Structure formats: C-alpha cells, structure tokens
Amino acid sequence: MTILPTLKCMTVAAAILASTTALSFAKELTVTVWAGGTGPNDVYRLDAIEIAAEQLQREAAIKGEELKIKVEKKAYSGWEDFKQAMTLAAEAKTAPNIVVTGHEDIGPWAQSGLVVPIEDYVDLDSWPLNNIYENLMDIASFSGTVYGIPQDAESRPMFFWKPHMKAIGYNDADLDALPQKVQDGSYTMKNLLEDAKKMQDKGLVQPGYGFYPRYTNGPDFWQFYTSFGGTMEQDGKLVFDKAAMQRAYQFFADAVKDGVTKKNHIGMPADQWWKEVASGKAGIWHGGTWHYARYVNQEGLKDFFGNVIFTLIPAGEGGKANTLTHPLVYLLTSGHDKDDTEIAAQLIKIASEPRINVLHAVKSAHLGISKSETEIELYSSDRWTREATERLLPYANAMPNNADFGTYWNIMWKGLEASWTGAKSVDAAVNDVEGELKGTLGDKIIIR
Amino acid sequence: MRSSRTLGLIMIAPAAIMIVLFFLMPVVLTAVFSFTNMTTATGISGGAYQIAPNSLIALKDEMPEVVQQLTEPRYAIDEEGIKGVEGLALEPGIARELREKHLGEVFSSRREAERMIKDLTDRPSTRDVKQISEQFNRSVANLRFSSKEDLFASLDKFGFKMTPEEKEGLASATYTGWSWTTENFSRIASSPDMAQILFNTLLYVALVLVLFNTCYAMLLAIWTHYMPNVQATIFRSVWLLPRITPVVIYVLMWKWLAWDTGFISTFMGKFGYAPKNYLLDNAYNAWLFVVLINGFIGASMGMLVFSSALKAIPKSQFFASEVDGASRWQQIRYIILPQMRWPILFVTCYQTLSLLASFNEILLSTRGGPGKATEVWSLAAYHTALNNYAGNLEYGLGAAMALVLVIIGIILSLAYLRVFNYATLVARPLIED
Numbered sequence: 001m002t003i004l005p006t007l008k009c010m011t012v013a014a015a016i017l018a019s020t021t022a023l024s025f026a027k028e029l030t031v032t033v034w035a036g037g038t039g040p041n042d043v044y045r046l047d048a049i050e051i052a053a054e055q056l057q058r059e060a061a062i063k064g065e066e067l068k069i070k071v072e073k074k075a076y077s078g079w080e081d082f083k084q085a086m087t088l089a090a091e092a093k094t095a096p097n098i099v100v101t102g103h104e105d106i107g108p109w110a111q112s113g114l115v116v117p118i119e120d121y122v123d124l125d126s127w128p129l130n131n132i133y134e135n136l137m138d139i140a141s142f143s144g145t146v147y148g149i150p151q152d153a154e155s156r157p158m159f160f161w162k163p164h165m166k167a168i169g170y171n172d173a174d175l176d177a178l179p180q181k182v183q184d185g186s187y188t189m190k191n192l193l194e195d196a197k198k199m200q201d202k203g204l205v206q207p208g209y210g211f212y213p214r215y216t217n218g219p220d221f222w223q224f225y226t227s228f229g230g231t232m233e234q235d236g237k238l239v240f241d242k243a244a245m246q247r248a249y250q251f252f253a254d255a256v257k258d259g260v261t262k263k264n265h266i267g268m269p270a271d272q273w274w275k276e277v278a279s280g281k282a283g284i285w286h287g288g289t290w291h292y293a294r295y296v297n298q299e300g301l302k303d304f305f306g307n308v309i310f311t312l313i314p315a316g317e318g319g320k321a322n323t324l325t326h327p328l329v330y331l332l333t334s335g336h337d338k339d340d341t342e343i344a345a346q347l348i349k350i351a352s353e354p355r356i357n358v359l360h361a362v363k364s365a366h367l368g369i370s371k372s373e374t375e376i377e378l379y380s381s382d383r384w385t386r387e388a389t390e391r392l393l394p395y396a397n398a399m400p401n402n403a404d405f406g407t408y409w410n411i412m413w414k415g416l417e418a419s420w421t422g423a424k425s426v427d428a429a430v431n432d433v434e435g436e437l438k439g440t441l442g443d444k445i446i447i448r
Numbered sequence: 449m450r451s452s453r454t455l456g457l458i459m460i461a462p463a464a465i466m467i468v469l470f471f472l473m474p475v476v477l478t479a480v481f482s483f484t485n486m487t488t489a490t491g492i493s494g495g496a497y498q499i500a501p502n503s504l505i506a507l508k509d510e511m512p513e514v515v516q517q518l519t520e521p522r523y524a525i526d527e528e529g530i531k532g533v534e535g536l537a538l539e540p541g542i543a544r545e546l547r548e549k550h551l552g553e554v555f556s557s558r559r560e561a562e563r564m565i566k567d568l569t570d571r572p573s574t575r576d577v578k579q580i581s582e583q584f585n586r587s588v589a590n591l592r593f594s595s596k597e598d599l600f601a602s603l604d605k606f607g608f609k610m611t612p613e614e615k616e617g618l619a620s621a622t623y624t625g626w627s628w629t630t631e632n633f634s635r636i637a638s639s640p641d642m643a644q645i646l647f648n649t650l651l652y653v654a655l656v657l658v659l660f661n662t663c664y665a666m667l668l669a670i671w672t673h674y675m676p677n678v679q680a681t682i683f684r685s686v687w688l689l690p691r692i693t694p695v696v697i698y699v700l701m702w703k704w705l706a707w708d709t710g711f712i713s714t715f716m717g718k719f720g721y722a723p724k725n726y727l728l729d730n731a732y733n734a735w736l737f738v739v740l741i742n743g744f745i746g747a748s749m750g751m752l753v754f755s756s757a758l759k760a761i762p763k764s765q766f767f768a769s770e771v772d773g774a775s776r777w778q779q780i781r782y783i784i785l786p787q788m789r790w791p792i793l794f795v796t797c798y799q800t801l802s803l804l805a806s807f808n809e810i811l812l813s814t815r816g817g818p819g820k821a822t823e824v825w826s827l828a829a830y831h832t833a834l835n836n837y838a839g840n841l842e843y844g845l846g847a848a849m850a851l852v853l854v855i856i857g858i859i860l861s862l863a864y865l866r867v868f869n870y871a872t873l874v875a876r877p878l879i880e881d
Contacts, residue, residue: 087488102839117590342575
C-alpha cells in the first residue's frame with residue numbers, strides 16, 4: 001500500500017523534472033528591428049526578418065529546442081528621425097536588436113561601439129553569406145571587420161524622358177545606343193546640359209525643368225564629384241580634390257545659369273518632384289534604381305520602358321561615367337544579451353538568403369545582393385532588375401565607411417547649396433569648403 | 449517661525465526639483481557638452497581603446513613597424529590555447545585533434561583559423577568555432593578595451609615591446625571617446641557661415657518682433673477695441689487660428705499656397721506669369737514667407753495681451769476725450785499708448801526670447817534655405833547636433849551653439865529686467881513688516 005504513494009510521488013517528481021528540462025530548452029524572445037528610409041515598397045526589409053524567424057523556429061524544433069521569436073518592426077519613412085532615434089536610443093541602451101541603415105553609418109557607429117561586428121556571430125564562409133557579392137561585403141565592413149550584412153544594393157542612374165529626346169532629334173537607335181555612349185565617355189555632362197537646353201528651347205519642358213536633379217541632400221551628389229574626377233577616400237584617409245569639386249559645383253551653377261535647373265530647386269516638395277519626373281514634365285533627372293517601383297506603382301507611369309531611358313551618370317571633365325551604390329545593411333546593436341544578439345544574427349543570415357531577399361529586390365526595385373539571387377526567376381524575369389544589375393552595378397562606387405565622412409559630407413553639401421543658389425560664387429564656395437575642412441578635420445583629410 | 453520655514457521649503461520642494469531637472473540641468477549639460485568634441489562616433493558615455501587599422505593611420509609615420517604588427521591579426525595554435533579549448537567543455541576530440549594535427553600553426557587572420565577549426569572531424573557549431581578561435585588570438589587587432597590599463601596589459605601579454613611613451617601615444621591614437629576642448633568656440637568665432645547665421649537670426653527676430661508681434665498686434669488690439677463686442681470677439685478668434693492650428697498643418701498650407709502648382713502660381717498664371725515656387729524662389733521670397741508665417745502666429749499673443757490691457761483703461765477717459773473733441777488718432781496717441789508701456793515691454797521681452805529659440809516653422813517651411821539664406825542660430829544648432837545624413841551627429845559643436853544662444857538669452861533677460869525695473873515690481877509693500 002505504501003508503494004502507490006511512493007510511485008505517485010516519483011511520477012510527479014519525474015513530471016516536474018521533465019517539465020523543467022523542457023523549459024530549459026524553451027526560449028522566448030522579442031527581436032526588434034528598425035529600418036530607416038522605408039516606404040511602402042520596402043516592407044520586406046522588415047518582413048524578411050519575420051520570415052527568417054519562422055524558419056529559425058522550425059530549425060530549432062528539429063533540434064528539439066523550443067524557440068519562440070516575436071519580431072517587432074518599426075519603419076521610418078525618412079532618415080533624419082530614424083538616425084536621431086537610433087543613435088539616442090543606442091546611447092540610452094534601448095536600441096533595437098537589428099537596424100537597417102545606410103552603410104556609411106557603420107564608421108561612426110562602430111567606432112562609438114553602438115554596433116557590434118556581425119562576424120563575431122555568423123560564419124561568413126557558409127551559405128548564403130559566402131554568396132554575397134564581395135564588394136558589397138567590403139562596403140559592409142569597417143577597418144577590416146565585417147560589421148553588417150548588405151540588405152540590398154542599388155545604383156543611382158541618370159534618367160531621360162524618351163519622347164522629349166526624340167523631339168530634339170534622337171531616333172530609337174540613338175536612344176538604344178545612349179547608355180553605351182555614356183559608358184564610353186562620348187556622351188558627357190556637357191552634352192547633357194545641351195540636350196536639356198534644347199528641350200526647353202523647343203518648349204517641350206518649362207524653363208528650369210530641362211535638368212531636374214534630386215531636390216534634397218543625398219548620396220547622389222558624390223556621383224557628380226566622381227564624374228568630374230574626384231576621389232572620396234584613399235588609403236583610409238578622406239580626400240578633397242579641390243579642382244574636381246570646383247568642376248562639380250560649376251556644373252550645377254552652369255545648369256542654373258543656363259536656366260535648365262531652377263535656382264530654388266532644392267527643398268521643393270517631394271510629392272511635386274516625383275509627379276513631375278514620372279510624367280514627362282522634367283526632361284533629364286537623376287534618381288535611384290528603386291525609383292522604378294514608385295514610378296510604376298504610385299505615380300502611374302505604366303509604360304516605363306517606352307518613356308524612360310536610364311544610363312550611368314555621364315563623365316564630366318577629368319572624370320569618368322559612374323554610379324554610386326548605397327547599400328543598406330543589417331547591423332546588430334550593442335547592449336543586448338549575447339544569446340539574443342546571436343539569434344538576431346541568425347535571423348539576418350537567413351533573411352539574406354536569395355529567395356527571401358529577392359522579394360525585397362523585386363518589390364522595391366532595388367538590386368540583388370548575391371549572384372544566386374539574379375538566377376531566381378522572379379528576379380531574372382523582371383526587366384528592370386535584370387537590366388539595372390547588368391548595366392549599372394559593375395560601375396558602381398560606394399561612399400567610404402569613415403567615421404569623419406559625415407562631417408566632410410555636410411561641408412561639401414553646404415558648398416554645393418551655396419554655389420547652386422548663387423549665395424556664393426563657385427570659387428568662394430570651394431575656398432570656404434577647403435577652409436572649413438582644414439579647420440574641422442585637420443590632417444584627417446588630404447586636400448589637393 | 450522655524451516650522452513655518454520648514455513647511456515653506458517642503459511646499460516649494462516639488463517646484464524646486466522640477467526647476468533643477470527641467471530648466472537648470474539642460475543648461476548645465478549643454479554647457480558641459482559644449483566643451484567637448486562629442487559626436488555619435490565618440491559616443492556620449494565615454495570611449496574605448498580599439499586597435500583598428502583606421503585609428504592607427506596617424507601613427508604610421510612615427511612607428512611603422514609597431515603599427516604593422518599591431519594591425520595584423522595573428523592566430524597561433526599553441527599549448528596555452530589548446531588548454532583554453534579544453535576548458536570550454538566541448539567534444540574532447542576537438543582539443544585532441546588540434547594538438548595532434550595543428551600545434552604550432554600560425555594563421556594571419558581569424559577567418560583562416562576558423563576555416564581550419566571548421567574542418568575538424570567533430571565539426572563545431574558556429575558559436576563554438578568563435579569560442580575556439582578566441583583561445584588562439586595572439587593579437588590586439590580590432591579588440592576593444594574599456595580602459596588604458598586593459599590595453600597595456602594585453603600589449604604586455606602578447607609580447608609587444610613598447611616604451612611607456614609609445615604606449616601612451618598608441619592609447620591616444622586608438623581612443624574612440626570624446627575629449628575636452630574649446631575648439632567648438634573657436635570654430636564658431638572663426639567661421640564666416642556663423643557670422644551669416646548670426647545676422648540671419650538678428651534679422652529674423654527684429655522683423656517678426658517689430659512688424660508683427662508688437663506693431664501689428666497693437667493694431668489688431670486697437671481695431672478690435674473700437675469694434676462692437678461680438679464682431680471684436682469673432683475677429684480676435686480668427687486671428688487666433690494660426691496659433692491653435694497644428695504647426696505642421698499650418699506650414700503645409702503656406703507651402704500649398706506657394707508651390708509651383710499652388711494657389712499663387714495658378715492665380716498669377718491667369719496673368720501670364722510662369723509658375724514658380726514662390727516660397728523658395730529667392731532669398732527675399734523665403735524671408736518674406738518666414739516672417740509672414742511666424743508673424744501671423746506670433747501676432748495673436750500680443751493682440752490678446754494688448755486687448756486686455758486696453759480693457760483696463762477706464763472708459764471714462766475715452767468718453768471725456770470724445771467730449772473734448774479728440775480724434776481716434778489723438779486717443780491712441782495720448783490715452784492708449786502711454787498706458788500700454790508695460791504690456792508693450794512685456795510682449796517685446798517675451799517674444800524676443802521665444803523668437804531667438806524658435807525654429808520649427810522655419811524648419812518646416814524652408815529648412816533654412818534656399819542655400820542657407822534663412823538658417824537661424826537655433827536651426828543651425830539643431831542641424832549640427834541632431835541632423836547628419838551619415839549618422840554622425842555633432843553633439844559638442846551643437847551644444848556650443850546652443851550655449852551661445854542661452855548666453856544671449858540670459859543677457860537679454862537681464863537687460864529687460866532692468867528696463868522693467870524688476871526691483872521696484874517685487875519691492876516689499878510699505879504697509880507690512
């Protein structure tokens with residue numbers, strides 16, 4: 001009779017023990033992801049992490065572990081709010097586990113310890129990370145350490161409104177040959193301004209709409225500096241090529257002087273700009289590969305290829321045709337439990353798999369991050385991603401991941417704005433930029 | 449008496465704490481930050497020592513060999529490391545195989561060492577690979593040390609022969625944190641842009657203050673004073689609309705008005721003028737709009753203060769002056785204005801200080817443009833401290849700019865207190881004590 005209670009006790013004890021063992025494998029966590037500059041076409045920047053979480057949970061279940069991951073997503077449509085929120089939250093130790101941001105943030109954020117190297121958590125030699133384009137992995141590194149995983153690639157082409165080009169004398173064959181002519185350097189910035197002027201003179205576009213550049217500060221403007229022979233960084237040191245910057249500033253000052261670009265163009269309402277470039281109100285403009293998604297989805301430009309032709313940014317005097325890739329990267333922030341960071345790293349790794357990343361690439365008209373991605377039918381059958389990858393990506397530069405690049409950039413933009421709006425002459429603007437760079441960055445920048 | 453004093457202190461304590469936390473502390477912190485070179489890259493809470501190739505660029509000329517050695521990651525499979533691996537309680541075969549097959553091997557990068565580890569028969573998981581490779585790290589490259597002592601200890605441990613001076617030089621070159629400096633103020637003093645921004649600020653404050661916050665507000669108050677009550681109330685309410693409309697929407701309405709496709713362009717188009725962005729067309733236009741936007745918001749406060757002050761003037765004075773045949777202008781000149789001295793001074797003082805610090809309407813309408821034409825001091829401080837495309841916010845310089853503004857504000861406040869003759873206002877009443 002005493003056996004039964006003993007047995008009962010033992011059974012209960014065993015059950016308790018078993019449940020605690022099971023509990024020891026169970027892990028529940030919330031992974032927070034924030035993404036900057038993320039509009040309705042870019043949802044997969046965040047959703048990819050959710051898909052990855054589902055996959056990682058299944059993988060854990062096979063290994064007999066119970067893993068429950070809740071993904072909390074937050075998209076910031078702009079960059080200012082996002083960067084303020086992220087840097088201040090990270091200082092207050094309340095940063096999200098994962099951030100999706102421009103690669104140029106890696107420099108300052110890594111130096112201050114706000115982000116941790118992803119190479120401490122993942123095997124870079126294993127798939128899919130070993131399949132990501134080598135140059136993109138370099139862009140996601142700082143000082144020889146891989147801090148992030150590229151989330152997308154893109155480039156920033158020059159767009160031409162085909163009907164206007166035809167109206168000023170180009171035929172279909174000329175237009176088909178234009179990308180190659182730009183690449184060879186036989187169609188230059190000078191030709192671009194001439195064509196823009198012709199469009200205006202013929203009354204195809206209003207004054208100031210011939211060349212319709214980006215209306216806010218952004219990475220695009222470094223392309224013009226490169227186009228006129230400038231170098232951003234050399235052997236780890238920033239470079240300010242005075243003559244090249246002067247030629248780049250002069251280009252915009254000339255565009256305003258010729259009347260093909262508006263003096264007051266900077267700061268115009270975003271919606272107006274998008275509508276005008278997608279409807280032929282502007283003749284020639286520059287933008288990003290992802291613009292395609294907005295033109296087609298939100299701006300109602302149904303026949304993109306019938307109306308628009310895209311090329312590299314043409315060469316200017318002293319430089320060559322180029323484009324700039326500004327990949328966003330997945331970064332891991334510091335201040336979290338090591339195990340949680342490791343799971344966040346695994347999620348990033350899974351989210352970088354071609355089938356998942358291709359959803360973002362095609363939906364948002366960004367470019368793929370790996371060779372395998374271009375072989376997936378969804379990608380290869382999409383004319384935009386295919387052509388943009390082939391024609392632009394091989395010629396793409398990137399901005400340096402240098403902790404002081406932001407300071408350089410601010411000063412450069414200030415000079416460009418001043419010479420564009422006529423607040424300063426080009427010479428005065430370049431001299432002021434030089435003076436401010438010397439005063440601010442000292443020997444951290446080579447001035448030549 | 450003692451107990452009533454204590455009670456008084458207790459009663460005032462919440463307010464005192466609030467004042468210290470929300471008024472005094474921000475100013476003190478701004479002052480502290482302004483004497484640092486703090487940015488996102490240096491962090492706020494303090495730095496670390498990191499031997500990254502980038503941070504050693506400055507030392508390349510001074511001690512090239514040391515720099516070369518320091519930046520090269522080196523992974524050596526030695527007995528000490530293998531003992532460390534044994535301590536990790538992994539599969540015993542891992543340490544055994546490392547000892548038997550790889551003892552004495554040296555790898556120049558972590559990746560190469562990890563490739564070897566991944567090829568072991570008992571293939572460890574990625575996490576274990578990282579733990580194992582760490583046991584063999586014999587270099588300081590890319591490591592972060594929270595203190596100088598830790599850095600020096602590691603240098604000694606890995607056998608780097610360096611003099612104390614070299615170590616100090618290395619420490620200062622690889623320190624990632626902020627340091628004390630007065631450079632922000634010399635940058636402010638020497639930059640031609642800052643002079644322009646200061647001029648913009650003075651222009652902005654003067655125009656809005658004189659044209660709208662005082663003169664126009666006074667005009668509105670006098671107009672409504674002579675109106676019948678109902679009409680006056682409606683009129684005043686209308687003028688309050690810009691103040692109570694959310695500023696984002698209010699400024700957006702102005703932007704719609706001034707766009708290329710906005711109301712002004714459409715209207716002017718009827719007369720053959722090409723559409724243009726009137727708001728940003730040139731610096732003069734931008735200034736006009738900035739002053740109008742802020743003026744229409746700011747005029748309402750002065751209007752309310754002046755209106756109530758007007759109501760306090762005994763009606764008998766107006767009746768008497770009318771009997772004497774005084775015109776409206778004479779009433780304004782000899783009755784209203786002399787009695788409005790204090791309200792005018794108050795509005796001037798209050799609005800000067802608030803205009804100096806306000807920038808949200810400018811940020812939303814012109815963002816300081818075109819060019820930097822409408823960039824005022826507080827907006828420039830905001831742009832510097834909290835807005836950088838490349839994620840590197842310059843807290844130190846921004847704080848220094850804010851501090852300049854605080855100092856100007858304090859000086860002006862003291863000046864106004866003197867004009868108001870504050871001592872007389874708060875003098876003890878003669879009938880007590």
